[in-house]
Amino acid sequence: MLNILFNEPIVFFILVPVLLMSLAIHEFAHAYSADKLGDPTARYLGRVTLNPFAHLDPVGTLLLIFAGFGWGKPVPFNPINLSNPKRDSAIISFAGPFSNFIMAITAAVLTHLLQNAGVITASTAAGLIIHAVLQMFILINLSLGFFNLIPVHPLDGFKVVYGLLPTNMAAQWLQMESMGMIILLIMVMTRSVGTILDPLVQFSLRILGF
Numbered sequence: 001m002l003n004i005l006f007n008e009p010i011v012f013f014i015l016v017p018v019l020l021m022s023l024a025i026h027e028f029a030h031a032y033s034a035d036k037l038g039d040p041t042a043r044y045l046g047r048v049t050l051n052p053f054a055h056l057d058p059v060g061t062l063l064l065i066f067a068g069f070g071w072g073k074p075v076p077f078n079p080i081n082l083s084n085p086k087r088d089s090a091i092i093s094f095a096g097p098f099s100n101f102i103m104a105i106t107a108a109v110l111t112h113l114l115q116n117a118g119v120i121t122a123s124t125a126a127g128l129i130i131h132a133v134l135q136m137f138i139l140i141n142l143s144l145g146f147f148n149l150i151p152v153h154p155l156d157g158f159k160v161v162y163g164l165l166p167t168n169m170a171a172q173w174l175q176m177e178s179m180g181m182i183i184l185l186i187m188v189m190t191r192s193v194g195t196i197l198d199p200l201v202q203f204s205l206r207i208l209g210f
Helices: 002-007 009-036 058-067 085-116 125-148 156-164 167-174 177-189 192-207
Strands: none
Touching: 009 058, 009 085, 009 125, 085 125, 085 156, 125 192, 156 167, 177 192
16 A cells, blocks of 8 residues: 555545545444344444444554555444344344445446446546546455455454354354464465455456456
8 A cells, every 4th residue: 555655646535535435334234233123323423424434443544554454443332122133143243345336336337337438448538437437446446355254363264153053053163263363473474365366356357357
């Protein structure tokens, strides 16, 4: 991200609002699903909103700037308020990445429609800008969706796996929670995250027609 700021400042200033919007919708999806499943905690904390500043996490934001991926402020929820805490926790956790995939698919469909309509062409500056923004939107949301599904705490994938496991195995799975940040930092430093995400993102782009 920082190299983009210095080498391609225009791209950087397009990228930032796209990232903020994607993160805001991701966290809003968590908050909205928790509220609909019976827990008002996120609503009381003002998290059922698309305002990106309500959802910024210091560590996740720094990673976005320095590493190009990250996460928003975790949306708190109280399992006591859920009718099926184990299942509903997984649904709430999956809602964020799912929203990213929906955004990526929507942007891909819009791109193809605009191309077919002749709106996006290489002959106009406006067309090129629209195309670049949509492409960036697709790439960012695919990356955020898959990144957050990595089954390591504090990422969403950890609780998704918890919700899918049988009760006895789920209890053992939760014991790994305290090691999550260490594992994640090791993955970031060894560039393992890119090794995981790149094939998934490239495969998804091919499916979406890019």
